[in-house]
Amino acid sequence: MSSIKITTNEPKKGALKIAFATTDLENIDSHFGSATQFAVYDVSKDSVTTCEIIKVEEKDTDKTVALLQDIDIVYFTNIGAIAAAKIINNGIFPIKYKEIVSIEEELKKLTEMLKGNPPPFIKKIIEKKAA
Numbered sequence: 001m002s003s004i005k006i007t008t009n010e011p012k013k014g015a016l017k018i019a020f021a022t023t024d025l026e027n028i029d030s031h032f033g034s035a036t037q038f039a040v041y042d043v044s045k046d047s048v049t050t051c052e053i054i055k056v057e058e059k060d061t062d063k064t065v066a067l068l069q070d071i072d073i074v075y076f077t078n079i080g081a082i083a084a085a086k087i088i089n090n091g092i093f094p095i096k097y098k099e100i101v102s103i104e105e106e107l108k109k110l111t112e113m114l115k116g117n118p119p120p121f122i123k124k125i126i127e128k129k130a131a
């Protein structure tokens with residue numbers, strides 16, 4: 001697997017906007033409801049671009065969902081049913097890991113998947129962005 005170059009250049013058109021609930025900016029290690037920050041990247045088959053760190057000032061699901069309004073996929077270690085419904089209803093695809101996972105490793109997996117045959121939910125997001 002090739003390494004991923006992370007830059008802060010302008011995002012590529014059609015790239016997926018991915019957010020990771022993280023305490024250390026290196027791992028997916030936070031519950032959605034208790035996350036204090038989300039690391040945001042634009043991901044395409046050719047590149048990964050660091051976008052921003054979204055800071056969560058107060059524990060309010062509606063406000064957190066609003067902060068993530070431009071996100072396509074959000075990763076976390078857990079989420080409550082009401083919060084999951086709210087992010088899905090806002091067009092954000094949730095991905096839950098039961099254990100702590102490296103953001104860098106997940107970014108590598110995403111770029112490799114985009115080079116091949118992405119699953120239907122990813123294809124649907126890409127098609128929506130292209131429209």
